[in-house]
Amino acid sequence: MGMTYIPSTLDEALHLRAEKKARPLAGGSDLMVQSKRGIGLAPEFPFDVMIITGLKELKGIRKLDDGSVEIGALSTPAEIADSDLVPWHVRQAASGMGAIALRNSATIGGNIGNASPKGDLPQPLILLDASVVLASIRGERQMLLDDFILGSKKTALGDDEIIKSIVIPDYDFTYLFYRKIGMRKANAISKLSLSVAAVVKDGEIIDFRAASGAAGPRVIRSRDAENLLKGHKTEEIPEIQESFLDSWNNAISPHAMPLYRRNTTRRMLSYFLSAIYSGKAEGIIEEED
Amino acid sequence: MLSEIVFHVNGKKIVYTGNPLTRLVDVLREDLGLTGVKEGCGEGECGACSVIKDGKLVTSCIIPVGAVNGSEIYTIEGIRDTEKGKCIIDAFAEGGAVQCGFCIPGMVMATYALLSSNPHPTEMEIRKGISGNICRCTGYDLIVESIKLASEKGGDLWA
Numbered sequence: 001m002g003m004t005y006i007p008s009t010l011d012e013a014l015h016l017r018a019e020k021k022a023r024p025l026a027g028g029s030d031l032m033v034q035s036k037r038g039i040g041l042a043p044e045f046p047f048d049v050m051i052i053t054g055l056k057e058l059k060g061i062r063k064l065d066d067g068s069v070e071i072g073a074l075s076t077p078a079e080i081a082d083s084d085l086v087p088w089h090v091r092q093a094a095s096g097m098g099a100i101a102l103r104n105s106a107t108i109g110g111n112i113g114n115a116s117p118k119g120d121l122p123q124p125l126i127l128l129d130a131s132v133v134l135a136s137i138r139g140e141r142q143m144l145l146d147d148f149i150l151g152s153k154k155t156a157l158g159d160d161e162i163i164k165s166i167v168i169p170d171y172d173f174t175y176l177f178y179r180k181i182g183m184r185k186a187n188a189i190s191k192l193s194l195s196v197a198a199v200v201k202d203g204e205i206i207d208f209r210a211a212s213g214a215a216g217p218r219v220i221r222s223r224d225a226e227n228l229l230k231g232h233k234t235e236e237i238p239e240i241q242e243s244f245l246d247s248w249n250n251a252i253s254p255h256a257m258p259l260y261r262r263n264t265t266r267r268m269l270s271y272f273l274s275a276i277y278s279g280k281a282e283g284i285i286e287e288e289d
Numbered sequence: 290m291l292s293e294i295v296f297h298v299n300g301k302k303i304v305y306t307g308n309p310l311t312r313l314v315d316v317l318r319e320d321l322g323l324t325g326v327k328e329g330c331g332e333g334e335c336g337a338c339s340v341i342k343d344g345k346l347v348t349s350c351i352i353p354v355g356a357v358n359g360s361e362i363y364t365i366e367g368i369r370d371t372e373k374g375k376c377i378i379d380a381f382a383e384g385g386a387v388q389c390g391f392c393i394p395g396m397v398m399a400t401y402a403l404l405s406s407n408p409h410p411t412e413m414e415i416r417k418g419i420s421g422n423i424c425r426c427t428g429y430d431l432i433v434e435s436i437k438l439a440s441e442k443g444g445d446l447w448a
Contacts, residue, residue: 025353027352033332039315040319041315043310044310051310053355098333099422100399100420101346104346186417
């Protein structure tokens with residue numbers, strides 16, 4: 001059983017990370033559950049742990065000079081969902097995580113670091129080309145979240161690094177869509193999720209991107225599929241839609257209920273495309289009940 | 290580096306020097322005798338162990354005590370004799386919200402958090418407000434009605 005530390009500053013935490021390889025524990029919503037031993041018993045970990053919940057350096061959501069938004073790793077889903085600074089897709093995902101109490105304790109750093117394919121926040125963050133700021137006693141580095149998450153429960157985090165913050169570039173989309181599918185509305189683990197965003201100007205698709213969550217070991221972004229739509233006129237959508245949908249379907253993992261995930265994703269994407277094609281008012285494409 | 294964990298529970302200062310990974314629910318129930326805090330699932334899913342930490346609803350079974358240094362924690366024992374607490378408890382009794390009662394301390398804490406931030410919730414907002422609290426007896430309707438009652442009867446209390 002490992003030791004447990006409670007660092008008071010980020011600097012202390014980085015030294016513990018470097019010297020003891022202590023792993024950070026923040027909200028507890030993943031680690032405390034994964035290692036629970038039952039009533040009256042404290043969880044045990046086979047490695048050293050540091051409880052970083054109190055570190056002020058990892059808190060707060062702020063706008064940077066270039067218009068991007070930096071979210072401290074200890075920000076909770078409730079704080080993210082409530083923040084006007086945070087892009088819509090990410091706020092939607094945050095507001096649908098767990099239930100109220102979980103949204104008050106879980107953290108964005110934990111949701112990313114846990115790297116579950118069913119995690120709610122990586123999906124919209126990867127849609128938005130967000131990057132992750134990693135800190136160690138050697139300094140800081142920043143990398144795309146899409147490169148940081150290597151697979152199910154696997155990340156590129158160095159054994160002396162901790163996740164410090166997440167930076168989301170500034171985008172202005174014409175059309176936006178988000179959907180999480182779970183067994184119930186609260187406390188549901190995603191069965192499938194999808195974010196879509198498009199920039200349409202003078203009838204031309206300038207930008208088009210989508211991200212599928214819980215559809216493979218990593219969040220799916222298929223640039224090849226996205227490129228099939230970019231540069232085309234919206235009036236061409238009926239002709240090019242099938243090749244796009246086929247290409248996106250091929251990006252979805254063939255291993256986990258592919259028929260369900262492909263069909264459902266296909267329906268959501270074609271719903272979004274038909275909304276653009278029919279010249280719907282700009283903004284959020286709502287689902288019809 | 291912290292060697293002791295200092296926090297407040299129901300207004301009383303606690304200095305904890307044991308294992309920082311001990312779950313908050315165990316400290317509350319076993320060390321402090323606050324057995325109104327119930328443990329259901331132990332995974333943060335059922336809401337029976339809900340307490341208010343720094344004004345926010347949390348499930349005490351997934352929080353290590355090492356994470357509450359400097360926090361103000363309130364349990365059902367800390368609010369039941371306050372005006373707001375009495376308002377909720379009276380409304381739950383009047384509305385017939387309670388059957389076996391195991392989920393009720395958590396429901397009351399969720400109601401307290403809900404009405405403190407939203408004094409006049411719609412039915413949907415009430416249902417969302419208790420969506421992390423599982424009740425296996427009532428089917429929720431009488432709890433929802435009782436929360437409406439607490440909102441109406443409380444009046445300015447929640448403003």
